[in-house]
Amino acid sequence: MPLIRIFLLLLLCLNCCTYSAIGQSEPIPESRIRKLVQQAWEDYKDANFEKSLINSRVALNYATSSKNDYLIAKSYKIIAGNYSELSEFDKAIFFYNKALFYANKTNNDSIKYSLHNNLGNLYCFEKQQFDKGINYYKKSIAYSLKINDISQVYFTNVNIAWAYFDIGKFDEGYPYLKFVGNNIKKYGDESTEIVVNMLNGMYSNFKNDNAAANTYFKNAIAAGKDSDERSDLAYAHLEYSKFLTKTKRYKEAYDNLILYNQITEELYNQEKLKKASIAGFNLELDEYKRQIDKIESEKSSQYQSLKKSRIIVVLFVLISFILLFLLITLIKNIRYKKKLNVELLEAKEIAEEASLLKTQFISTISHELRTPLYGVVGITNMLLEEHKELSRSQHLSSLKFSARYLLSLVNDILQINKIEENKVVLENLTFNISDEITMIKNSLSFLSQKNNNQITIEIDHQIPEYLIGDKLRLAQILMNLVSNALKFTKDGEVEIIVKLSKVEEKFHFLDFLIKDNGVGIAIVDQGKIFEKFVQVGRKDEDYQGTGLGLSIVKRLLVLFGSTISLQSNIGEGTSFSFTIPFEHDPQKTKHIIDEIEVDLSSDDVYKILIVEDNIINQLVTRKIIEKHNYVCNVVDDGFGALKILENEQFDLILMDINMPLMNGFETTKRIRLQGIKTPIVALTAFDKDEITEEAISSGINDIIIKPFEPVKLFKIINYLIKEAKNAG
Template sequence: MLSNKEILKLIKEASTDLHNYKFEKSFETSRNVLHHAIISKDDYLIARSYNNIAANYQGLSEVDKAIIYFKKGLSYANKTNNDTIKNWLNNNLGNLYCFDKNQFNVGLNYYKKALKHSEKINDTTQIYVTKLNITWAYFHIGNFDEGKYYLNFINEYKKRYSKSSTIIAVNMLNGMFYSHKKEFDKANLFFLEAIKLGNNGNEIEDLSYAHEEYAKLLFKTENYKEAYENMAIFNRITSELNDSKKLRRAGLVGINLELDEYKRKVDIIESEKKLQYQNLRKSKIIVVLFIITLCVFLLLFYTLFKSYIFKKRKNEELIIANKELSVAKENAEVASQKKSQFVSTISHELRTPLYGVVGITNMLLDEHKELADSPHLSSLKFSARYLLSLVNDILQINKIEENRIILESKTFNIADEIHMIKNALTFIAKNHDNVIIINIDPEIPEYLIGDKLRLSQVLMNLVGNALKFTKNGKVNINVNLFKVEGKSCFIEFNIEDNGIGIAIEDQDKIFDTFVQIDRKEIDYQGTGLGLAIVKRLLGLFNSTIHLESEKGKGTKFKFVIAFESDAVKTLEIINNIQVELNSEQSFKILVVEDNKINQVIIKKIIEKQNSNCVVANDGYTALEILDKERFDVILMDINMPLINGFETTRKIRQKGIYTPIIALTAFSKEEITEEAISAGIDDIINKPFESELLFKTINYILSKEKECFLN
């Protein structure tokens, strides 16, 4: 075990390697140091280690990982009395949020915290660096008036730091300020000085920024040739830096995984500490609750005794009523089960030929490029996709009604989700000459926890409807922080359009299944299930939807959903996300499938990925083939004659064959998961599927199997 003095020495070595762009060596040293710092339980050394790790990620432009590790370091630094490390970490987070995440207010808040810590210990160097960063941040967003206050400070002290690495940035900031003030001669002198110092020093990134800002000045003064030359230098330096970072990043994958593993161990240790503290509190609470419960129990016992005689009389009446209810319940359950079986069977029978239509269409487009513009082929593909969407909508309604949907808890960024929805609906918007406008409250936390898939379904249906019933107009998506209660953030969503609107007499009908208003006038297409699904999904969120509309003036839908906001839990969810593993490997795959069309499609997909494919028409044929040949993976259809996929899998496992088996089925995943696990199936993919998803699943299962073997 290393002493604290030895650990600190290694931390400084890792920092030196980082400044010399020796990222791999710095990472390796930091990982080793973090391990010993955790064992020594020294919060300052742990914070310093995380600061180095995060700075390496920042140097490699992996911004999100850098933020996670800087925040991790800050959580340990805040447990210490060392204001220097607190200043470093807050200052670094300010840089990332202002310049990489473009969240100025968040970054400014970190800068102000950094200033407080450096002023507390009167560290003039750190005060100077932090105020320089704040000046740059204000100028970056074009707020020169606010930035001037900080520029005056750094100009006052710049002689003291004229030999430091910051002097290039100081000259550049003065150039930016005088360029803004249109004092172009002064600005020109400062920029030339910055470029001169950059060419003589090692601050390559600052030199690139100086060329970029100088090009902007030259453009203002109509010196276009020189402006172009400076932008060319900026682009060349930036390209060289980025290429260098990519090469270094490629060699650090293994180290990154190890660092993540150490971070998870730290989280486990912290969780155990918290659990011990909570157990101690629970013990005290249990004693108090026991006394209260005993008193309540005695009171209840007296009350129950008095009501016993009354209840006895009522029980006789209830017995008769219960018998009648029991019969009615049994009849309802039988009817519900038959309905569920019918929907499941019909969906499977529809999905199987639709998968064939979609797959064959894709094959034709892939093999015959000249048919890419064929209206007949496009119509065929659209019709198949449309029918598939209808089947999925009916299944969705059926699942919600039978309470078979359980909301997930995943971390997500609400702005990212809404912009993805906008991108997905751009085609519909363009077809109707509409504009989608997004307004998101900046007070909403960066990460929320909830079921982002179901939220996306709700928003896709509402925004899609708004675009469909609006032409030459706009659709507004407004998202606001409604209120905060503990760790719950209540988010209000408003979807507003200026389309055809909904008449008052029709507003109560639109949330019913298979309802289409104004279908007689214009063919808007659709199943009439979208808003019915929205209403039922919001019910799962314990939310209700409100409608405001006037015929000819547009429509507004509004609802509020509570999401969890918990930084610790968010970090745990992020840590448990499986890393996607890519592979160029060629596989030998056995396909067990009775449908001839599906055989052709799946075989084409596999052979296109340079893998070998053997097809078995049924389960018994597959068992005979497996007695003679060995495969990397088996793709198993479920609904087959003679012997189904579940029974075939059981017989394969009984033979002692543990080759990974992936079910390819038109059945809903939730319907067969339990039986699939029991039979020995490793994963399930629903038809129709994309080839990318199939090979990602194969890569993941085989890498998981390899990892288990190595362990």
């Protein structure tokens, strides 16, 4: 009994203290919270982001305490808007989703419309995730119709049409543009006049109605000159330039492209000034985010405190020592789970950061390896060309093979990274299957001779002469499988068999079989050979590669919509088989060939400027250029290029990107600002996908990745020079 009385006294004291603490917290009037939210909104519209974030954070704190879901959603919406204006788009999306979570707890469809529309804008035009953005737009329209706000439906339809047109889905976007056209007099205003005319121009261009397209684009540009929407005017010039290029009005196309670059440069400079003015404030943004997260945490703590108080009341009534003990145990478990959740979140953040660092590291290391490899491959080729007596040298052949193997390794690592990030898109090229496989056989002759193997080819005569598909990815698949077979076969045979399995309309389904009579693969190992960096049956003296080849093969076949099958037994050899459909269309094949055909027989002597800081790469590139009877000048950096262009004219400029003092992008921009129209080709070790967007915006005409095949370089050089001369 004395023990029970002590517990009763403790529980009574704790219960009184808890209710006393709750009673001391006075509720904040809703009118005051609304006033704070309105002030934060006014500060946001006046671009006073710091003050807006402070007021919205205080409003969020009060709204959370009052459990007012609508005001919580409004506060998060304003916070997200501030981050969006400060170009912190990931944080903006985070807080818009927070706002949407609380908005969905209310019956206010107006704020739901606004939040879905804003998320659509961010995903479509900032994150370039169009499918996700368009989905948000469509939900936004549903809420607008629910509140019968057709004017908002009008503006959202403009955004959806633009998003579809940006990704080339004109037929899907046209119904939304048609709705806009039917309602433009009733709901249109100056803010959409530029965009609506531009979209009509894009659609007319798509439909090959050149007269209508020309009129719409001119109307868009005229409206833009009388408007403050400079960004929309820039896009109107850009789309008009594309249309003019298509209709072979190159001079006007170039003029509009210049106007686009000028307006974009002005907006870019304004954005830089804006960012510079808030540079000090940006350091506080993360702290504000932590404070907002703290509000959520405090809300959870208050809820847990209230829950604990109720449990204490129940325990006070029941007076059970056993239940009190269980309560203490439960509280400890909750704290442990909270701690575990925090650790999991931290681990997730570390993993995401590690993934980003991995991508950056792979990009950097591939560039750093390609640059010296360009020199090694180039100088090796020069030695073989200038000293014919060395053509049979095993040392030089080994050097050339090793350099190309190292380049292949770099490309494999980059390839697997691109596939994992869904950056690989299949291309449509015309090719002859027999020629492609013969070329693969010849390129692997060194490896086949090393292990005294024979490569035999069997191709079904029913397969058409020319097919359409991604021949480069197919070659990569076959190269990996055949080279793998050669490595694990000695004094044997590797067979490449291709048969036509079926024809559906224009598509011919080809069955590929790569078969060897080598060491074979144990059944226990067959399930894991397609994983990254996995090698089976490896001995220290063996040369087995990195374990990436089969992993790349499997992932590339997924892109083709195919799978790979394996049959193997120890000592009996291995067979890999898969099926890929390729298109057969003679008219389309002729069109593709006509597009890529370039005349290399010209006797004209062109003058080329090489901008390159690496001395070895200067030597290699210069030798390749001068070997084809071109006149060549070399400068070490961007400043040297600008200086020589003041006094001399060139037919084409080969521009390195990664240079000290001033990189290739900045150099190109300055060249274009001086009115120099000379074609510029980026000659770089960077991966093409990483720099294409920035290269185009800076004024670069094309990109070639080092090391490269000289024939490809001269095709591009001749094409660009002749195009420039015809435009002039």
